[in-house]
Amino acid sequence: MPWHSKLYGLSAYAMTATFGPYLSAPLAALYGDLGDWNLVFWETAPMCLIAAALVSWGLPQDPLKLERLKQFDWLGALLGVTGLCALVAGMTQGERLDWGNSPVIIALLGTGGLAFAAFLIHEWFHPLPLYKLQLLAHRNFAFGILTLCTFMFLTLAAGTIPAAFLGEVQGYRPMQLFPVMLTMALPQLVLAPLVATLINRRSVDSRYVMATGLVLILISCLLGSQLTSDWNRDNFLLIEVLNTLGQPMVVVPLLMNATGAISPLDGPFATAMVNSLRALFTVVAATVYGSFIVQRDALHSTRLSEALGLQGNQPAGLIPLDAARDIATRLSEQAAVMSYADAYLAIIPFVVALLVLVIVLPVRAYPPQPAPAARQHTHSPAT
Secondary structure, three states: OOHHHHHHHHHHHHHHHHOHHHHHHHHHHHHHHHOOOOHHHHOHHHHHHHHHHHHHHHOOOOOOOHHHHHHOOHHHHHHHHHHHHHHHHHHHHHHHHOHHHOHHHHHHHHHHHHHHHHHHHHHHHOOOOOOOHHHHHOHHHHHHHHHHHHHHHHHHHHHHHHHHHHHHOOOOOHHHHHHHHHHHHOOHHHHHHHHHHHHOOOOOOHHHHHHHHHHHHHHHHHHHOOOOOOOOHHHHHHHHHHHHHHHHHHHHHHHHHHHOOOOHHHHHHHHHHHHHHHHHHHHHHHHHHHHHHHHHHHHHHHHHHHHHOOOOOOOOOOOOHHHHHHHHHHHHHHHHHHHHHHHHHHHHHHHHHHHHHHHHOOOOOOOOOOOOOOOOOOOOOOO
């Protein structure tokens, strides 16, 4: 993009992490209430057609160079696809199949880990790799990769935890969660360009903008850790506002810092690393979150049961059946509440780690500037 529009293009790309994920859940809920969940798969069709038309109109068409097929990193593609697919399959099915007690999960994670490690080694030496690992020598690009991957854990505080809590504890239907998710999604259409305008000034250090955004997210997690069973949709409003403001303040400057460290010729290599690793860590974050909630729920249920004297050698029939059911329901509810509060606390170390990275790793990046004008050749007048 032209230098004066580059940051606005990056702010649009940032919405893949701040706008898209929060809009998808309300749309899925809407389709479910309309009675045809298959629309979830069809909704991308018109968007893909629009994107294809824009690419066709906006990008110059280079002549075909079929000889490049011989230079393509076929072995790297095979190792990378195998590794990523096996890792994603193992992580998404791990909880269902009981992780280390399942030979299938052990095989998937082992195969995926080995294939991905072999892929990275192969990419280091390949003359035209899919991942150009040498780009990580640029401090700002390395910071961008680390931060973008870790940022996937921070997005849980904004959308996943409130939606899960309201659905499980308060019994909200998907359409009742619509306002919660839209509170996060729609303001990004305005906030991301505003952040781009802010950091497009040379007097503004984008690292301070990132740090401010992280502090806002940190405060939201501290507020969320005070979660109780009385909370409803309105209690999450301040948490949503803080996350809505904080997330574009992190992602847009992050992209400016990362992309400013590489040359345009290295752009395709950087794109491959950013997009694939972001997709992988989206799954990693969801897997870690799901396992964490299951483990904490089991721990809190056990402790609450022991505190109430419902475990151990209690005489059978000591508690009436209806009362026992009511106690079990309340116990399960409280265990869920405590687990979601713990989830907010568990996100805090990731926020603190990113704050430390902002302080020690990146060097200051300045907004894009016009390329130096071509030197004009002048002829001295004849004498």
